[in-house]
Amino acid sequence: MEEITRFQHWENIYSTKELHEVGWYQRVPTTSLEMIKKLNLPKSASIIDIGGGDSHLAPILISEGYTNITVLDLSSKAIERAKLRLGDDASKIEWIVSDILDFKPKKKYDCWHDRAAFHFLTKKDEIEKYVSISADATNTNGSIIIGTFSEKGPTKCSGLNISQYSTELLKKTFNHCFKLIESLNPEHTTPSGFKQHFTFCKFERN
DSSP, X not given: OOHHHHHHHHHHHHHHSOGXXXXXXXXXXXXXXXXXXXXXXXXXXXXXXETOTTOSHHHHHHHTTOOOEEEEESOHHHHHHHHHHHGGGGGGEEEEEOOGGGOOOSSOEEEEEEESSGGGOOSHHHHHHHHHHHHHHEEEEEEEEXXXXXXXXXXXXXXXXXXXXXXXHHHHHHTTTEEEEEEEOOEEEOTTSOEEEEEEEEEEEO
C-alpha cells in the first residue's frame, strides 16, 4: 500500500468510527503498561508510543506521573480526537503526525513502544527501515516493546494485510541492534468479542 493510500485509509477510519468501535480498542492497555513499568524507568524517562493515536496508553502514563511522553501516529484525525478527549492534559504530551517510515527523531528515547503498528509493514525494505529507525531513536541500553499479531492471530486488520510474528521471528528481525529480554503471548478481546492472539517482545538496545 502506498503512503498516501495508507494515510487516507487511517484518516477515514478515525473519521468514521468511535474509539470503542475499533478492534484494537483497550480501555486499559494492561500488557503494555506492565512491560513498561517493569523497566523501572524514572518518571522523567523519554517514552514514545508508535501508532498511539487515540490510545489510552499515553494518558494513563501521564496520570501516573510520567513527564516525557511522545505519541506518533500517521493519522492526524486520531491525534485530533485524542487531544479533544484529553483537554488540558493534551499539552503534557508531544504529538507527532508522521508515517513511521518517514520519522526523523530529534531526540533519543529510553523506551520505544509499538502495539500493532509494526505488523502493518509487510515488505522487507519497510521492515528493515523500521528496525533501523527504532535503533537510531533508542538510547544505548534503552528498550523497545513490540506487540504484533502472532502466528495464531489474524492475517488482516482493518482490511489490511499484516505480518504475523512468533517470538523467534521478532527476535531474528531485531537481533542486529537489540537483545531480547522478555516475551509474552497475550490474547486481546475486541469490542465485538473476537479473540486475537498477540506476540509481545521487549528488547534492550545493544
